[in-house]
Amino acid sequence: MRRLPAGKLHRYSNWSFKDYFTHIDLTLKDIIFGNILGFFGFLAGIITSFFRLLSKKSRPEIIFLKGGYVCLPVGLMARLFKIPYIIHESDVVAGLANRLLMKKAKKVAFGTPLSEEILEKHPNYVWTGIPVGVEFKSVSPTKQLSLKKAFSFNPEKPLVVITGGSQGSENLNDTTRIILPELLKFTSVGLVAGRKHYENMIDLKDYENWEKASLDSNFRMWEFNTTMDELMGAADVVVSRAGATTIAELAALKKSTILVPFEALPGSHQVKNAERLEELNAAVVVKDSEMLKDPNALLEAIRHLVKSPRLRADMADRLHEEARSDAAARLAKIILEEV
Numbered sequence: 001m002r003r004l005p006a007g008k009l010h011r012y013s014n015w016s017f018k019d020y021f022t023h024i025d026l027t028l029k030d031i032i033f034g035n036i037l038g039f040f041g042f043l044a045g046i047i048t049s050f051f052r053l054l055s056k057k058s059r060p061e062i063i064f065l066k067g068g069y070v071c072l073p074v075g076l077m078a079r080l081f082k083i084p085y086i087i088h089e090s091d092v093v094a095g096l097a098n099r100l101l102m103k104k105a106k107k108v109a110f111g112t113p114l115s116e117e118i119l120e121k122h123p124n125y126v127w128t129g130i131p132v133g134v135e136f137k138s139v140s141p142t143k144q145l146s147l148k149k150a151f152s153f154n155p156e157k158p159l160v161v162i163t164g165g166s167q168g169s170e171n172l173n174d175t176t177r178i179i180l181p182e183l184l185k186f187t188s189v190g191l192v193a194g195r196k197h198y199e200n201m202i203d204l205k206d207y208e209n210w211e212k213a214s215l216d217s218n219f220r221m222w223e224f225n226t227t228m229d230e231l232m233g234a235a236d237v238v239v240s241r242a243g244a245t246t247i248a249e250l251a252a253l254k255k256s257t258i259l260v261p262f263e264a265l266p267g268s269h270q271v272k273n274a275e276r277l278e279e280l281n282a283a284v285v286v287k288d289s290e291m292l293k294d295p296n297a298l299l300e301a302i303r304h305l306v307k308s309p310r311l312r313a314d315m316a317d318r319l320h321e322e323a324r325s326d327a328a329a330r331l332a333k334i335i336l337e338e339v
Contacts, residue, residue, distance in 0.1 A: 002052070004045055004049060005044035006072070007038035007039055007044070009096065042073060045072070053083065059083065061083075062335060062338050063075070065085055065098075065101065066087075067091075067097065069095075075101040076101075079104050085106060086334060087101055087102060087105045087107070088109045088331060089111065090111040090244035091111065091112075091267075091270075091273055093267050093268070096267070107124050109127075109128040109331055111128070111244050111327075112127070114126075114127050126334065128334065129324025129326070131328035132248050132249045133229065135229040136249045137229075144234055147230050147234035151234055152214060152220065153220070157218065158187045158306045159188045159234055159237075160187050160236065161190045161191075161239070162189065162238075162240075163239070163240050164240070164241055168194015168195065168196050168197040169197070171262075172260060173191070173197050175291050175295045175298055176204075178295040179295050180207065180219070183299065186306060187236075189219050191204065191219075192221075192224060192225055193222065193223060194224065204219070229253065232250065235255060236305075237257070237302060237305045237312065238256070238258070239298070240257065241259070241260060241261065242259040242261035242262070242270040242274040242285075250319060251320055252320075252323045252325065254317070256319075257277075257315070257319060258286060259277065259284070259286075260285075260287075261285070263289060282315055282319040
């Protein structure tokens, strides 16, 4: 494995012109200073990619790009040296880097289904799904009960798992702190606070009571859980951000899901991911801004799902239809066919 430098363009999709002056600290740190560093990182990536691909002896026959700004320098240099490349786009809306590279790509693989109209217009587009670990698969009711026991939860009570990913979500964490006393009246709660925000949430450990190595409460919190497939598999409802890979994992697990998309991301790709599933009645969506304004919006969404087992099952079935267990094999086949 060899690393390549790259530079990120910092943008906030839901900011107005006024916001750039209101959040002056963030504007200076991330947008101005961050983009200056990002520009030089991008130039370093271009130069490094040029010399890595310059020699015909070590030049690859094909390049696979998994989206994101880190792929842009390599993709541009691949185009310069006429090396075919394949892109995988996980989100409903393609990011800036992929949009710049798509036209010259040999194939563009998408994580979400494409309409017949789009496929006819772009013959190099294909739907492969999003590869996830083989451990992410639906569990039987019996297995779900045993997983609840394994995490020390009462198997007879519903379980809500709230996660903002490995780094965590400050907004989800803060909202959970506010609504937790009410949540614990009707459900068990597992919170994955994230490596970045765990220390700020340590006060919630007061809700996590243990008696002789057995959980004597309905709440547990982790900084990060290395068996997310099992933890989410134990859940009756999962509350999560709307990243494409997380959604793919939840689809594979066949889980009823509440998505709280992070609205500030460039291109609003999490919002578009969530809205598409909401239109399919495959997930409930609570906007981040709505949740921050009124934490009860998330509380009531959770309460409604917990109290509606039939609705949960129907939603989980629809979300499961989005899963493609053969996504990795499809991608591998496409790459090998182009070599």
